[in-house]
Amino acid sequence: xxxxxxxxxxxxxxxxxxxxxxxxxxxxxxxxxxxxxxxxxxxxxxxxxxxxxxxxxxxxxxxxxxxxxxxxxxxxxxxxxxxxxxxxxxxxxxxxxxxxxxxxxxxxxxxxxxx
Numbered sequence: 001x002x003x004x005x006x007x008x009x010x011x012x013x014x015x016x017x018x019x020x021x022x023x024x025x026x027x028x029x030x031x032x033x034x035x036x037x038x039x040x041x042x043x044x045x046x047x048x049x050x051x052x053x054x055x056x057x058x059x060x061x062x063x064x065x066x067x068x069x070x071x072x073x074x075x076x077x078x079x080x081x082x083x084x085x086x087x088x089x090x091x092x093x094x095x096x097x098x099x100x101x102x103x104x105x106x107x108x109x110x111x112x113x114x115x
Contacts, residue, residue: 022046029056031076038062047071055081067091067115075100080109091115 021044031053034040037060045052047069054076057063061084070093080088088109090101101109 018042020044022049024048027051029053031055032058034058034060041065043067045069045072050074052076052079054078058082061085063088065089065091068094068097070094072097080105 018039019042020040024046025048026046027048027050029045029049029052032055033053034043034056035058037057039062040060041062042065043057043063044067048071049069050071051074052068052072056076056079057066058078059082060080061082063080063083063085064087066088068090072092072094073096075097085108088105089112090097090109091112092098093113098111098113101111
């Protein structure tokens with residue numbers, strides 16, 4: 001994972017802050033991958049990721065923007081569990097992601113397909 005300068009402890013996600021752009025070569029966002037990243041605001045997932053596992057963004061309460069590539073073809077349950085955002089902007093052209101968000105989160109998430 002690309003890390004911000006604020007990242008102090010590999011085992012403590014609370015130090016990942018603000019913008020995180022994951023490097024190429026990643027194919028999976030694992031279960032609870034960003035658990036407790038309460039200060040994370042923006043996340044860019046690279047093309048090539050095919051799966052976002054359940055609870056991936058557990059507790060990312062300040063998340064306001066996430067970019068999900070067209071390569072994602074599988075999404076686990078409750079990827080935004082314990083997220084208390086009022087509105088989240090999801091940038092994606094991926095119909096699987098759009099369908100998942102529409103069915104599970106309704107008007108709490110804005111899907112933006114033109115970017």
